[in-house]
Amino acid sequence: MNKGELHALLGPNGAGKTTIIHMLSTLLKPDEGTAFIGGMDVVKNAKDVRKRISLTGQFAALDEGLSGLQNLMLIAKLHGYSNKQARLIAHELIQSFDLLDAKNRMVVNYSGGMRRRLDIAASIVRQPDLIFLDEPTTGLDPQSRIQVWEVIRMLLKMNTTVLLTTQYLEEADQLADRITVIDKGAIIAEGTPNQLKTSIGKKTLSIRTRHCEYKRIRGILARQHALNVFQDEDPLVFRIPVTQSRLANDVIHTLLKNDISIEGFTLDEPSLDEVFLALTDATYGEAKK
Amino acid sequence: MNVTKNVNGSLDFWNSPPKSTSALKAISTFMWRAAQNTKNNLAGYVMEAVLSPVITLLIFSFLFGGAIAGSTHEYIQFLLPGILILTVVPLTVYSGTSLCLDITKGVFNRFRTMPFWQPAAILGPLITDGIRYTIALLSALATGLLLGFRPEGGVLGTVLAILFIIFFAFSVSWIFSTIGVLAKRPETVSGTSMMLIYPFLFASNILVDSATMPKWIQIIVDLNPISMVTVTVRGLISGAATISEISAGIAICVLFIIIFAPITVYLYLSKNNKA
Numbered sequence: 137m138n139k140g141e142l143h144a145l146l147g148p149n150g151a152g153k154t155t156i157i158h159m160l161s162t163l164l165k166p167d168e169g170t171a172f173i174g175g176m177d178v179v180k181n182a183k184d185v186r187k188r189i190s191l192t193g194q195f196a197a198l199d200e201g202l203s204g205l206q207n208l209m210l211i212a213k214l215h216g217y218s219n220k221q222a223r224l225i226a227h228e229l230i231q232s233f234d235l236l237d238a239k240n241r242m243v244v245n246y247s248g249g250m251r252r253r254l255d256i257a258a259s260i261v262r263q264p265d266l267i268f269l270d271e272p273t274t275g276l277d278p279q280s281r282i283q284v285w286e287v288i289r290m291l292l293k294m295n296t297t298v299l300l301t302t303q304y305l306e307e308a309d310q311l312a313d314r315i316t317v318i319d320k321g322a323i324i325a326e327g328t329p330n331q332l333k334t335s336i337g338k339k340t341l342s343i344r345t346r347h348c349e350y351k352r353i354r355g356i357l358a359r360q361h362a363l364n365v366f367q368d369e370d371p372l373v374f375r376i377p378v379t380q381s382r383l384a385n386d387v388i389h390t391l392l393k394n395d396i397s398i399e400g401f402t403l404d405e406p407s408l409d410e411v412f413l414a415l416t417d418a419t420y421g422e423a424k425k
Numbered sequence: 426m427n428v429t430k431n432v433n434g435s436l437d438f439w440n441s442p443p444k445s446t447s448a449l450k451a452i453s454t455f456m457w458r459a460a461q462n463t464k465n466n467l468a469g470y471v472m473e474a475v476l477s478p479v480i481t482l483l484i485f486s487f488l489f490g491g492a493i494a495g496s497t498h499e500y501i502q503f504l505l506p507g508i509l510i511l512t513v514v515p516l517t518v519y520s521g522t523s524l525c526l527d528i529t530k531g532v533f534n535r536f537r538t539m540p541f542w543q544p545a546a547i548l549g550p551l552i553t554d555g556i557r558y559t560i561a562l563l564s565a566l567a568t569g570l571l572l573g574f575r576p577e578g579g580v581l582g583t584v585l586a587i588l589f590i591i592f593f594a595f596s597v598s599w600i601f602s603t604i605g606v607l608a609k610r611p612e613t614v615s616g617t618s619m620m621l622i623y624p625f626l627f628a629s630n631i632l633v634d635s636a637t638m639p640k641w642i643q644i645i646v647d648l649n650p651i652s653m654v655t656v657t658v659r660g661l662i663s664g665a666a667t668i669s670e671i672s673a674g675i676a677i678c679v680l681f682i683i684i685f686a687p688i689t690v691y692l693y694l695s696k697n698n699k700a
Binding site: 191217228242 | 438439443445465466527531536537540
């Protein structure tokens with residue numbers, strides 16, 4: 137991993153993401169092998185490693201019986217700040233993470249998104265060289281998710297290195313400089329989001345037409361763009377795998393020119409399922425239809 | 426919506442981080458945390474520490490007083506020292522429940538990845554609990570005095586007895602801390618602990634003098650650590666404690682700490698929370 141970058145670990149439930157994070161953050165001793173953070177062995181120099189990392193686990197690491205402010209003060213005091221400094225720091229973070237209105241409310245009454253933000257705030261009381269974010273957006277509503285993304289971008293602006301785990305390809309795509317895809321404890325792919333996406337290949341253009349014209353559409357697209365068309369369970373919906381967004385644009389133009397009336401369309405990134413199928417199963421294309 | 430409107434690149438306080446945290450600072454921070462938790466839940470705390478000792482004492486003295494000693498007034502003289510123990514021991518279970526809560530709720534993971542003296546997370550709350558014990562003891566003692574209890578050992582004897590009970594409670598709380606680290610859920614801790622506590626509390630000489638019991642039960646009851654400690658407390662509060670009674674009581678406390686403190690800390694440090 138490079139300094140100041142965000143590296144995403146992408147994988148399904150049970151792939152070993154949390155285990156990796158726990159080993160790197162000194163919570164779990166690896167059965168074999170070694171890992172180094174800033175040149176320090178995570179097993180032999182656990183104490184020094186702890187000075188440079190910060191963990192935001194899968195479940196918010198907060199004391200529910202304390203208020204948001206008190207939680208941040210607790211962490212600041214544990215880092216060695218005086219009571220007065222701890223209070224100032226807690227206030228500044230509460231404000232930065234847009235929790236000012238809820239600062240004196242007990243965390244037990246916080247929403248999922250608020251907990252996440254407070255949790256990440258607690259992770260940066262002391263500037264960490266490396267911050268672990270273990271599925272920070274799992275289970276959040278879309279708005280909270282975007283807020284958490286914003287917080288993560290802020291961390292990157294502060295030149296923090298981030299190791300993020302996620303189940304969502306979109307999240308890795310939005311935030312990551314590099315992505316490692318893992319499954320069953322093994323790395324199955326590695327690269328920048330773009331490298332990975334092109335290696336996985338295709339987006340899917342879904343088109344809904346007014347009339348059922350499968351055969352005609354199939355003919356037109358095979359002739360003009362050499363594309364395959366697959367019919368959905370819904371006879372009015374067709375799926376067309378495309379390699380680039382521009383191609384999707386062309387497809388729609390072609391269809392309109394041929395007087396096919398389009399009711400609506402979407403262009404979907406490959407889902408994580410498809411990524412895995414693609415990476416683990418070479419015959420993915422045929423298997424799909 | 427802009428969540429992070431006030432942050433531009435860096436936070437001021439990052440530029441002057443403290444060197445490191447002393448063990449003392451870590452302990453006092455955890456004491457502070459326990460105190461804040463208490464403050465946030467004051468109503469429950471008052472119920473537990475102030476009212477419940479009063480109710481326990483009233484129930485036992487009026488319910489059993491007539492049958493056991495002929496009158497409430499006479500019984501209270503025998504009962505009160507034991508009631509102090511009966512009041513405090515169930516409170517020590519909280520040390521285990523709160524430790525388990527930390528571990529299961531994930532705060533543990535953050536603490537474990539921070540560079541402070543780790544046992545502080547266990548020791549700090551145990552020390553703050555001492556305040557809870559003191560309040561409960563004073564509440565029970567005050568009720569006892571109102572009901573006619575007279576400590577023959579005077580102020581000194583009473584103060585020594587109270588201090589000894591707090592020390593005993595501290596040593597017992599290590600047992601429940603061990604259970605707290607081992608248990609998978611906080612509810613298990615309170616369930617298991619109460620199951621463990623009540624036989625010890627009632628098969629003791631707290632409520633009834635063991636001399637009145639059949640021989641074989643008497644042997645069991647007298648060997649119960651709770652009984653031994655009750656003897657020490659009775660001795661101190663009546664000003665008639667022998668050296669052997671005092672040393673037996675202290676030996677039990679020290680034994681509990683020697684066994685369970687290292688076990689708790691070891692289990693805590695080697696615990697990993699697989700999500």
